[in-house]
Amino acid sequence: MAKIEAKLEQMGLKLPKPLVTPAGLTLPFKHVIVRGNRAYISGHAPQDPEGNICGPFGKVGRELTVEQGYEAAKLVALSILGDLKRELGDLDRVSQWLRALGMVNVAPGFNKTTLVINGFSELILALYGPERGGHTRSAVGMAELPIDIPVEIEAEVEIA
Amino acid sequence: MAKIEAKLEQMGLKLPKPLVTPAGLTLPFKHVIVRGNRAYISGHAPQDPEGNICGPFGKVGRELTVEQGYEAAKLVALSILGDLKRELGDLDRVSQWLRALGMVNVAPGFNKTTLVINGFSELILALYGPERGGHTRSAVGMAELPIDIPVEIEAEVEIA
Amino acid sequence: MAKIEAKLEQMGLKLPKPLVTPAGLTLPFKHVIVRGNRAYISGHAPQDPEGNICGPFGKVGRELTVEQGYEAAKLVALSILGDLKRELGDLDRVSQWLRALGMVNVAPGFNKTTLVINGFSELILALYGPERGGHTRSAVGMAELPIDIPVEIEAEVEIA
Numbered sequence: 091m092a093k094i095e096a097k098l099e100q101m102g103l104k105l106p107k108p109l110v111t112p113a114g115l116t117l118p119f120k121h122v123i124v125r126g127n128r129a130y131i132s133g134h135a136p137q138d139p140e141g142n143i144c145g146p147f148g149k150v151g152r153e154l155t156v157e158q159g160y161e162a163a164k165l166v167a168l169s170i171l172g173d174l175k176r177e178l179g180d181l182d183r184v185s186q187w188l189r190a191l192g193m194v195n196v197a198p199g200f201n202k203t204t205l206v207i208n209g210f211s212e213l214i215l216a217l218y219g220p221e222r223g224g225h226t227r228s229a230v231g232m233a234e235l236p237i238d239i240p241v242e243i244e245a246e247v248e249i250a
Numbered sequence: 251m252a253k254i255e256a257k258l259e260q261m262g263l264k265l266p267k268p269l270v271t272p273a274g275l276t277l278p279f280k281h282v283i284v285r286g287n288r289a290y291i292s293g294h295a296p297q298d299p300e301g302n303i304c305g306p307f308g309k310v311g312r313e314l315t316v317e318q319g320y321e322a323a324k325l326v327a328l329s330i331l332g333d334l335k336r337e338l339g340d341l342d343r344v345s346q347w348l349r350a351l352g353m354v355n356v357a358p359g360f361n362k363t364t365l366v367i368n369g370f371s372e373l374i375l376a377l378y379g380p381e382r383g384g385h386t387r388s389a390v391g392m393a394e395l396p397i398d399i400p401v402e403i404e405a406e407v408e409i410a
Numbered sequence: 411m412a413k414i415e416a417k418l419e420q421m422g423l424k425l426p427k428p429l430v431t432p433a434g435l436t437l438p439f440k441h442v443i444v445r446g447n448r449a450y451i452s453g454h455a456p457q458d459p460e461g462n463i464c465g466p467f468g469k470v471g472r473e474l475t476v477e478q479g480y481e482a483a484k485l486v487a488l489s490i491l492g493d494l495k496r497e498l499g500d501l502d503r504v505s506q507w508l509r510a511l512g513m514v515n516v517a518p519g520f521n522k523t524t525l526v527i528n529g530f531s532e533l534i535l536a537l538y539g540p541e542r543g544g545h546t547r548s549a550v551g552m553a554e555l556p557i558d559i560p561v562e563i564e565a566e567v568e569i570a
Contacts, residue, residue: 115364118371120384123348125408130349133388188443189450191351191511191564193390196554204435204556211438224440228453228564230513231554234356234391236364244351244388248445275524278531280544283508285568290509293548351511353550394516394551396524404511404548 094181097217098171105172107141112237121173124249129174129184133193133244135236136165137172147238151200154240159194162241163209170245171217178249186248187214187225193242196231203229210243254341257377258331265332267301272397281333284409289334289344293353293404295396296325297332307398311360314400319354322401323369330405331377338409346408347374347385353402356391363389370403414501417537418491425492427461432557441493444569449494449504453513453564455556456485457492467558471520474560479514482561483529490565491537498569506568507534507545513562516551523549530563 098105111117123130138144150159175181192207194200207229215223225245235242258265271277283290298304310319335341352367354360367389375383385405395402418425431437443450458464470479495501512527514520527549535543545565555562 116368117364118368118375119350119387121386123346123384123386125346125348130386130406132386133390186443186445188445189564189566190439191388193388199554201554201556201558203554204437208436208438215438224443226441226443226450226452226564227439228511228513228562229556230453230552230562232390233393233553234359234361234363236361236389238361242388242390244349244386246349246450276528277524278528278535279510279547281546283506283544283546285506285508290546290566292546293550351548353548392550393553394519394521394523396521396549398521402548402550404509404546406509 092180092182094217103168104139105168105175106137106139108176109137110141112143122177124177127248129177129247129249131170131245133242134166134169135239135242136162137169143237143239146240148240149195149197150206150240151197156202156205159206159240160209163192163207164213166241166243167210167213170243183249184218184247185222185250187218187223188246188248190225190227190243190245192227192229193232193235195235195240200231203231206241252340252342254377263328264299265328265335266297266299268336269297270301272303282337284337287408289337289407289409291330291405293402294326294329295399295402296322297329303397303399306400308400309355309357310366310400311357316362316365319366319400320369323352323367324373326401326403327370327373330403343409344378344407345382345410347378347383348406348408350385350387350403350405352387352389353392353395354389355395355400360391363391366401412500412502414537423488424459425488425495426457426459428496429457430461432463442497444497447568449497449567449569451490451565453562454486454489455559455562456482457489463557463559466560468560469515469517470526470560471517476522476525479526479560480529483512483527484533486561486563487530487533490563503569504567505542505570507538507543508566508568510545510547510563510565512547512549513552513555515555515560520551523551526561
């Protein structure tokens, strides 16, 4: 079995099914594009195992606590990994995580965006290790995110 | 005639002239940089045919409706295509749209950023087709944008 | 002596020491990653010479004037250059600045983000010249930034 997927299983984590388009939206873009040795990854949302965008919805610092924001960012990592697996066939093909733009839907005055996006970063590091998983990132506070998701993350990785 | 430009003409769309620097600002950066097989594209604004940044100005969900935001995002696509043409000579040289960061100037509570940035995505897809035009993206809500433009989009493309 | 560092010295500017992790935070990511001929650069904050994230803290247009925001963006450029020097050994190895995402912590209604991020862009251009230093960028207004820093900038450069 592929190593990254074996680790996910050991951690009791499941990759969600493909995104179910939310009612009232059209999504005229791709979740992942691979060109040469780069994969470009769209902004992803927290999804449940069936692929539906899932709650809690709202702003961190108002509807969500920091801990709930952290869990949402971890779910976003799983959404990204699910699409990467479908595109690459094997998550072990990611040779280096390069860049992540971590966007938090913040209540006015909520400035702990670092701690929220750590939910994404710490899972990637646990799966890929400090070298291959060590990525650059920003963790910033947005005025609003689509359909009130609390966290959205876009990324870029190198593939072998 | 180049194919992409022929399509623009068929659609009745015109690329704007080079950006006219707004009063009171200096813009110490480049609109497009080409290195190897990549073109990096600065955040662009809606422009009129003469190159002036154009209205409606303000926040989507307050001064602008979703439909007006969609039209602004379409104008941003034309601004980007205008600068790409000046830099590349021929828009057919874009071999793959890779990534777009779609930023919407939102009124508090406006969460339909997806529908706004679709104005950009659907024009790129109409021009370049589902493969070459199929890009990854984020569509997110900003607290403010320069001089109250409703939409700003930065992007990256592969060139042949 | 390396040319870029000689220029910094002539301008009376010092690169800060490595970032001191702020109390209460963990930063599970890398400041810079080099792969092939690209360096990816995390979102950086203004730092004092000892590496501490430094004030003035708050929002431009409320706690900070445009001029103070400009100075903060210049400090962010120095933070980035400090990490690039530690990673590359020599700042002259940067062969082209490619892309910067300039994020300003804005008070409601503050729309002069262009003038703030010019503090970054004008220093990079002064050091690297109009060709090598000429980058693409966005300069946009965020709802919040980590621990109330006024400016955060992430970037990507080509290295020789």
